[in-house]
Amino acid sequence: MARKSRKQETAMAAPLMNPEDSIYLCGIYGRLSLVNSGKQDEGDSIENQLSICSRFVDGQPQMRLADTYVDNGKKGTTFERPEFNRMMEDIKAGKINCIVVKDYCAIIGLNQKDLENQGILA
Known part of the structure; x- marks a missing residue:
């Protein structure tokens, strides 16, 4: 009789999480390189991002x-x-367990090479 893999049995026994049933605890992150002037008409103002x-x-x-x-x-650099x-x-x-930003530049102002050097991107 052939032997069964225990790894396969363990993986099969673990229930899969349905992402639609998950609740994400979000953090909103806003960043502006220059101190925000507070003008409401600025598209990238902190207030607008938030x-x-x-x-x-x-x-x-x-x-x-x-x-x-x-x-x-x-600065994002x-x-x-x-x-x-x-x-x-x-x-x-x-x-x-979730970060929400207006665009990724709010978190990362670095170029791809900088990110690779810091181990953030491969």
Whole structure:
């Protein structure tokens, strides 16, 4: 009689998580390189970024807003950003498991080579 693989049995026994049943604990992140002037008509203002992200989260039944992180006047070419670092700690602690940004430039202002050198992209 042929032997059965225990690895296969273990993998088959583990229930698969349905992403539609998951609740994502979201953190909204906003960043602006220059200190925000507070003008409401600026497309990339901190207020506009947070408003767009909040509306998105509110429209997703599987998302719950856990916290908001804002680095105003911080360049994206460095990770010396207090709120970014607090957000990373909250991810490690399990407080959030989803980050919502207006566009990826809010988190990353680095080019692909910089990201590869830091081990973020392969």
